[in-house]
Amino acid sequence: MSRAEFSYDFPHRHLLSVADLNPVDIAIIFERAEVFLKRNRTPDKASDDLRGLTVLNLFFEASTRTQGSFEMAGKRLGADVVNFAVAHSSTSKGESLSDTARTLAAMQPDILVVRHPATGAPKFLAEATGLSVINAGDGMHEHPTQALLDSFTLAQRWGSVGGRRILIVGDILHSRVARSNIGLLNILGAEIRLCAPPTLLPTDVDQWGVEVFHDLDAALVGCDAVMALRQQKERMTGGFVPSEREFFHLFGLTHERLEVASPDVLVLHPGPMNRGVEIHTRLADDPEISLILDQVESGVAVRMAMLELIGTNIRKGYAA
Amino acid sequence: MMFAIINARLVDPASDYDGPGGVVVADGIILEAGPDIDIDACDEIIDARGRILAPALIDLRTAKEPGLTPDGETLSSLAAGAARGGVGTVMLAPNARTPQDSPDSLAALVRTFDDHGVRFLAAGAATVGLKGEQMAEIGLLARCGAVMVGNGDRPIADSRILRRVLAYSSQFDFWLASRPADAELSAGTVALESDWSARMGLPSEPAISERIAIERDASLAELSGGKLLVDRLSTEAGLDALRHVRVRDIEIAASVAVAHLTLNETDAGDLDSAFRMDPPLRSEMDRRALVEAVINGEINAVVSDHRPTPFDDKGEPFALAIAGTLSVETLLGAMLGLVHDGQLELIDALRVLTCGPADLLSLPQGRITAGAPADLILIDGDIPWVVDADALASPRANCAWSGRRFQGRVLQTFVAGVMIHNHDG
Numbered sequence: 001m002s003r004a005e006f007s008y009d010f011p012h013r014h015l016l017s018v019a020d021l022n023p024v025d026i027a028i029i030f031e032r033a034e035v036f037l038k039r040n041r042t043p044d045k046a047s048d049d050l051r052g053l054t055v056l057n058l059f060f061e062a063s064t065r066t067q068g069s070f071e072m073a074g075k076r077l078g079a080d081v082v083n084f085a086v087a088h089s090s091t092s093k094g095e096s097l098s099d100t101a102r103t104l105a106a107m108q109p110d111i112l113v114v115r116h117p118a119t120g121a122p123k124f125l126a127e128a129t130g131l132s133v134i135n136a137g138d139g140m141h142e143h144p145t146q147a148l149l150d151s152f153t154l155a156q157r158w159g160s161v162g163g164r165r166i167l168i169v170g171d172i173l174h175s176r177v178a179r180s181n182i183g184l185l186n187i188l189g190a191e192i193r194l195c196a197p198p199t200l201l202p203t204d205v206d207q208w209g210v211e212v213f214h215d216l217d218a219a220l221v222g223c224d225a226v227m228a229l230r231q232q233k234e235r236m237t238g239g240f241v242p243s244e245r246e247f248f249h250l251f252g253l254t255h256e257r258l259e260v261a262s263p264d265v266l267v268l269h270p271g272p273m274n275r276g277v278e279i280h281t282r283l284a285d286d287p288e289i290s291l292i293l294d295q296v297e298s299g300v301a302v303r304m305a306m307l308e309l310i311g312t313n314i315r316k317g318y319a320a
Numbered sequence: 321m322m323f324a325i326i327n328a329r330l331v332d333p334a335s336d337y338d339g340p341g342g343v344v345v346a347d348g349i350i351l352e353a354g355p356d357i358d359i360d361a362c363d364e365i366i367d368a369r370g371r372i373l374a375p376a377l378i379d380l381r382t383a384k385e386p387g388l389t390p391d392g393e394t395l396s397s398l399a400a401g402a403a404r405g406g407v408g409t410v411m412l413a414p415n416a417r418t419p420q421d422s423p424d425s426l427a428a429l430v431r432t433f434d435d436h437g438v439r440f441l442a443a444g445a446a447t448v449g450l451k452g453e454q455m456a457e458i459g460l461l462a463r464c465g466a467v468m469v470g471n472g473d474r475p476i477a478d479s480r481i482l483r484r485v486l487a488y489s490s491q492f493d494f495w496l497a498s499r500p501a502d503a504e505l506s507a508g509t510v511a512l513e514s515d516w517s518a519r520m521g522l523p524s525e526p527a528i529s530e531r532i533a534i535e536r537d538a539s540l541a542e543l544s545g546g547k548l549l550v551d552r553l554s555t556e557a558g559l560d561a562l563r564h565v566r567v568r569d570i571e572i573a574a575s576v577a578v579a580h581l582t583l584n585e586t587d588a589g590d591l592d593s594a595f596r597m598d599p600p601l602r603s604e605m606d607r608r609a610l611v612e613a614v615i616n617g618e619i620n621a622v623v624s625d626h627r628p629t630p631f632d633d634k635g636e637p638f639a640l641a642i643a644g645t646l647s648v649e650t651l652l653g654a655m656l657g658l659v660h661d662g663q664l665e666l667i668d669a670l671r672v673l674t675c676g677p678a679d680l681l682s683l684p685q686g687r688i689t690a691g692a693p694a695d696l697i698l699i700d701g702d703i704p705w706v707v708d709a710d711a712l713a714s715p716r717a718n719c720a721w722s723g724r725r726f727q728g729r730v731l732q733t734f735v736a737g738v739m740i741h742n743h744d745g
Binding site (some may be wrong): 214215216237243249250 | 337447448454455456457458459460463481484487488490491544545
């Protein structure tokens, strides 16, 4: 069913949480992302859909790939993209986030793309500035565009993720990627499994609409896709997990372990990878199974879709 | 080969049976047990002549010394002492000298387990070097043969780390043996805080140190879903805490060391270093409370806490001496002392030494029933003997019971149907 059959327009001016989206919103995002995905493979990538709008990349945490992906997405749509390296500027001089927000709003940007170590910071900035905000990762809370690009990547292969069995393995406790993916995959009707040591699972996570495992071999049975999460090195040295080698023995993905999964199983990873910790290096490079580079490509397309849809609504707001 | 032991007083705590009977054993397995057994097909028949036939003991807390220690306790000397003491299953627990925190060395140790007659088990370290700071490689230790984890004599002081260790080990369904002591209250102490220790001027720990620790550890076990083994409960205060926390939905078990059931602080009356223990010996009230707890079924396992120590370590004044005693060979004798004293029924004494510890680890032995491994002991409950530390199988001599008069002795020990000790032979 295409969007033309609905009298429904994408209603959002922000992307703060996947919980704000309904299945039709997601279908619209994927539909636009597919257009951009194809266009990005041609020499005519650029358009002027967002000409005149300013996208401010506001990254309070170091990021290369997400920030680069948003920057490329904005530029391909003709927006003015400004990277504000906040980590090294005013906040380190002790400025509060609300003061930073007022200062930035005074420069009259249109869309803030925000990554911040504190849960709720993007929402806080949306309320404080009145500007459109895209959450590019807040603390251990959400990373909605990552979840969208993960599902979009899978939907490109499968048509739809609904009804598919998807396993998320690794440090779920500290992962915003996992939280957004659990939320989004539930909306899309996938069967979600989680696998991690008990030390890396949030409290009462079994009530999040997922099935919880501690044994990877049991968790992998019949899975259509596996999302490996990035393991933070400092959490692998005796605090949450005894060592990297133990983590790999218990929770590392290998070709051998995937034999109990679906024959066409796919593996995703949000990057950057720790080869030999969460994923065997041979598996990470297996083009038959690994979607890791497809995810990066999808990332730009999905972020273009978000910027375009939000930009359109900003213009509508002005027109009204 | 098929053999039978007949005319015994069969004592099997698992089935609560204490009466006349015998067993038929084939291929290391108990084929039949009870008062009516068919012995026609047996190649050999042992007439017990009314003596006690019980499951071989299971000791969840022993130690050997590090490999290549001169004159040290080795796996074979430990096995020999265990066999003589009627212990068929011996757990090597981590301690400061042998922390068992490296999967590679544990694997090497486990590979040598099969050569000694008794069944050996190993507990891995919960934290690296038992320091309580960094989780040990519990998953790899499990793969290398560990069946549980523990942190030796050191409580894990940091509650956040203990929480994570409990949570992490729960994925392997492992018990975490945790010494119940508040790390700060007990730091540097060598005795119970009491009239005796005060007069002796010994640095001492209050009994509530144990209560505080049990309440904390149990709360963290409840939060994390972990399995907590209170490793050597020793005070009435600790027992009170155990009773309180057991009301809640927690997987919790408790062991008691044989020293705390059979000795008290005044045994060290003139500051004899042989009675320097960790946990320290307690008051007579504490000891009686622990015996009551054994009778009431509140204690899952009694352990020897066998700890071989060179003379150099014990050749120090009480307050400086290394804690611990040889006890695997005297474990049953000391427990039989309580039975002869009328403090404990034989079946209750044996329960915490056989099916109690077996059930904690889901071991098939520790019971006399058809299908169980033929791990058995034949005991003469009356033979008197005097413990001579130098005559024990251990090359060490630090035995708190040295010179004590015991009544009752293991005549024969069988593991998997094989006789590994014969008192007369």
